[in-house]
Amino acid sequence: MNLHEHQAAELFATHGIRTNGGDVAFTPDEAETIARGVGGPVVVKAQVHTGGRGKAGGVKLATTPRDAREAAKAILGLDIRGHVVSKVLVAPAADIAQEFYLGVTLDRTRRQNVVMASAEGGVDIEEVARERPDRIVRALVDPFLGLHPWQARQIAFALGIPADKVGGIVTIARQLYETYVAEDATLAEINPLVLTGSGEWLALDAKMSIDDNALFRHPEFEALRDFDAEDRTEIDARQSGISFVKLDGDIGCIVNGAGLAMATMDAVKLHGGEPANFLDVGGGASADQVAKAFGLVTADPHVRAILINIFGGITRGDIVAQGIAEARQRVEVTVPIVVRLSGTNAEEGQRLLAEAGLTATESMDEAAAAAVRAAHAA
Amino acid sequence: MSILVDRESRVLVQGITGREGSFHTEQMAEYGTNVVSGVTPGGKGKRVAGAPVFDTVADAVAETAPNVAIIFVPARFAPDAIYEAVDNGLPFVVCITEGIPVADMVPVYAHVRNAGSRLLGPNCPGLITPGEAKVGIMPGFIHTPGPVGVVSRSGTLTYEVVDALSRAGIGQSSAVGIGGDPVIGTSFIDVLGLFEADPATEAIVMIGEIGGADEEQAALFIQEHVTKPVVGFIAGQTAPPGKRMGHAGAIISGGSGTAAEKMAALDAAGVRVVDRPSAVPAAIQAALS
Numbered sequence: 001m002n003l004h005e006h007q008a009a010e011l012f013a014t015h016g017i018r019t020n021g022g023d024v025a026f027t028p029d030e031a032e033t034i035a036r037g038v039g040g041p042v043v044v045k046a047q048v049h050t051g052g053r054g055k056a057g058g059v060k061l062a063t064t065p066r067d068a069r070e071a072a073k074a075i076l077g078l079d080i081r082g083h084v085v086s087k088v089l090v091a092p093a094a095d096i097a098q099e100f101y102l103g104v105t106l107d108r109t110r111r112q113n114v115v116m117a118s119a120e121g122g123v124d125i126e127e128v129a130r131e132r133p134d135r136i137v138r139a140l141v142d143p144f145l146g147l148h149p150w151q152a153r154q155i156a157f158a159l160g161i162p163a164d165k166v167g168g169i170v171t172i173a174r175q176l177y178e179t180y181v182a183e184d185a186t187l188a189e190i191n192p193l194v195l196t197g198s199g200e201w202l203a204l205d206a207k208m209s210i211d212d213n214a215l216f217r218h219p220e221f222e223a224l225r226d227f228d229a230e231d232r233t234e235i236d237a238r239q240s241g242i243s244f245v246k247l248d249g250d251i252g253c254i255v256n257g258a259g260l261a262m263a264t265m266d267a268v269k270l271h272g273g274e275p276a277n278f279l280d281v282g283g284g285a286s287a288d289q290v291a292k293a294f295g296l297v298t299a300d301p302h303v304r305a306i307l308i309n310i311f312g313g314i315t316r317g318d319i320v321a322q323g324i325a326e327a328r329q330r331v332e333v334t335v336p337i338v339v340r341l342s343g344t345n346a347e348e349g350q351r352l353l354a355e356a357g358l359t360a361t362e363s364m365d366e367a368a369a370a371a372v373r374a375a376h377a378a
Numbered sequence: 379m380s381i382l383v384d385r386e387s388r389v390l391v392q393g394i395t396g397r398e399g400s401f402h403t404e405q406m407a408e409y410g411t412n413v414v415s416g417v418t419p420g421g422k423g424k425r426v427a428g429a430p431v432f433d434t435v436a437d438a439v440a441e442t443a444p445n446v447a448i449i450f451v452p453a454r455f456a457p458d459a460i461y462e463a464v465d466n467g468l469p470f471v472v473c474i475t476e477g478i479p480v481a482d483m484v485p486v487y488a489h490v491r492n493a494g495s496r497l498l499g500p501n502c503p504g505l506i507t508p509g510e511a512k513v514g515i516m517p518g519f520i521h522t523p524g525p526v527g528v529v530s531r532s533g534t535l536t537y538e539v540v541d542a543l544s545r546a547g548i549g550q551s552s553a554v555g556i557g558g559d560p561v562i563g564t565s566f567i568d569v570l571g572l573f574e575a576d577p578a579t580e581a582i583v584m585i586g587e588i589g590g591a592d593e594e595q596a597a598l599f600i601q602e603h604v605t606k607p608v609v610g611f612i613a614g615q616t617a618p619p620g621k622r623m624g625h626a627g628a629i630i631s632g633g634s635g636t637a638a639e640k641m642a643a644l645d646a647a648g649v650r651v652v653d654r655p656s657a658v659p660a661a662i663q664a665a666l667s
Contacts, residue, residue, distance in 0.1 A: 106480060106484070106560060106561070108560050108561070108589075108590040108591065108592075108627070109590070109591050109592070109595060111483075111484065111487045111488075111561045112484060112488075113484060126632040126633065129632070130633075142488075143484045143485040143487075143488045144485060144488065181481060184479055184480075184481050186480060211479050211480050211481065212622075212626070213453065213477045213478060213479045213480070213626060214479035214480070214481060216454060217479070243622075243623070243624040245618070245621045245622075245623060247616075247618060255534075256534055257532065257533050257534025257535060257624075258532065258533075258558060258587075258623060258624025258625045258628060259530070259531065259532020259533065259534060259535030259536070259558070259585070259587055259613050259624075259625070260532065260533075260534040260535040260538055260613075261623070261624060262535075262587060262588070262613035262614040262616075262617060262623055262624075262628070263535050263538070263611075263613045263654075263655055265614075265616045265617070266613065266614070266615045266616050266637075266653075266654070267654060268616075269615065269616045270653060270654060275616060278617070278621075278623050278624065280624040311534045311537050311538050311541070313516065313517035313520075313534065313537050314405065314515070314517050342538070342541065343517065343520070343537070343541065344517065344519070363656070364538070364654075364655065364656060365654060365656055
């Protein structure tokens with residue numbers, strides 16, 4: 001789950017990191033009022049779950065409250081990489097002397113957390129990582145001892161930070177790591193972390209992603225969930241124990257198992273079609289789960305055929321077939337359905353499906369090809 | 379021969395009286411696996427599939443001398459179950475549990491390594507040596523003994539490939555599911571090394587998916603250390619960036635971890651990369667002949 005900048009900034013502040021403050025506005029009027037309260041130049045920033053908002057015109061400097069209103073008016077409603085802006089953060093403009101990047105994330109290859117920093121702050125860090133990897137310095141964190149001060153110091157000196165400013169960034173790096181661990185984050189990032197003209201450290205942006213698997217420890221994050229930004233269907237699916245990701249194609253997929261679900265999407269593409277979604281119903285593929293899956297898939301008006309791919313393992317194929325037939329009766333499906341059923345008692349399952357009027361096959365390639373043909377004919 | 383488990387393996391089931399634990403204990407015992415005991419705190423005196431249940435791993439170790447533990451404990455208690463197994467000297471721990479927070483797995487990983495034990499998973503189907511022992515949740519009947527080692531990040535996709543191999547008359551030495559999480563105990567490299575050293579394994583099937591760089595690491599390892607033929611498949615060629623595809627670890631982030639990159643890396647290492655699971659048996663046949 002991703003947090004918005006203003007939400008992440010509040011968490012940083014509770015862990016002692018100095019941020020730029022500000023308030024959230026949903027209308028140009030609110031933006032003007034906040035700017036008046038600040039009493040000086042402000043920055044108006046789109047609150048969206050995507051990067052690249054600066055380039056897309058989602059960040060504007062405003063010298064007067066009137067300007068802040070105009071800036072908010074321009075930004076609200078803007079579509080940034082498919083995310084429509086519904087709120088902006090209005091914060092005091094800072095006097096920036098130098099910009100840095102500071103972040104904590106998981107190094108998957110080392111299976112350890114890593115603190116990363118760069119003197120190229122304020123720009124897309126992934127681009128820096130790709131094009132100038134030597135401009136990023138890293139420290140792997142001992143999972144039992146945390147980030148040592150010497151590691152943060154070593155990073156600071158490697159970035160060329162003057163000796164009298166090193167203590168400040170060492171503290172912030174350790175606070176950022178503490179925030180990352182305490183909040184079960186998979187990413188905690190300040191970009192840019194700035195040195196102001198008066199020589200103070202200030203976090204001008206805040207980005208955090210929280211581990212979905214750890215949300216049971218953080219019920220408070222549920223209130224921060226942004227239903228505008230996240231696909232409602234994906235959340236509904238998750239509550240039913242189904243993994244669902246909407247895609248742009250027209251062939252709805254219902255599969256048991258995540259790896260097989262990805263391979264099924266690939267098979268659709270390989271046979272000249274486009275998958276409408278990723279969907280993992282879970283291991284058993286019970287009538288209830290399949291019925292829910294039908295509901296999710298048919299909610300997409302672009303779907304012109306449904307491909308069900310079940311590898312009946314410990315759950316027998318005839319039981320799975322009965323479940324599919326039952327779910328089919330419970331949920332109205334108007335598009336053609338192609339079922340691929342393999343594994344234990346698959347023949348019996350296919351016979352039951354044929355009786356229920358569904359096309360059934362044992363080969364995944366054949367099923368994908370049939371679904372593509374059905375979608376094109378529809 | 380085989381890798382990691384065989385008919386001599388003495389299996390301890392943690393979480394043995396739970397719904398999943400008891401069901402799969404029955405299934406494993408039915409397959410012929412030597413399940414020697416189980417643990418459920420407060421469950422002392424019970425039996426599941428004939429195996430005695432103990433309150434603690436220490437008691438189970440003292441009474442039944444297991445050398446493999448398999449964990450069916452819910453996510454919030456599973457890290458503690460792994461620590462309990464490792465701290466009581468279990469050399470090999472298989473964790474089936476899905477949904478363990480990454481923040482818990484990072485120290486678990488370090489601790490298991492420091493203790494000199496091996497962890498398989500979490501969020502994995504376990505492993506099987508056909509005809510000898512099944513320490514996992516896979517359907518046993520699709521497997522047949524033979525010369526092909528299978529290693530995969532997935533569950534049902536592995537069954538798919540194993541089933542296709544068996545139908546083509548190609549058996550397996552062992553099939554290992556390493557799991558779909560970002561932090562897993564045993565990597566492709568570890569299993570590839572074991573298959574390379576196993577005299578019963580003549581060829582290897584490796585099934586990867588999007589996310590992380592373990593397949594790229596494996597490609598480098600294959601180039602340097604693996605002499606046996608390897609056939610590879612990567613799931614998620616059509617997956618969009620930035621979206622988690624079911625498995626917590628299956629996500630393309632910052633433009634890296636794509637199927638195309640992984641397929642190219644494996645291809646460059648001499649792996650026969652196929653574009654669909656059904657093409658695996660023919661590729662293996664070609665490699666073996």
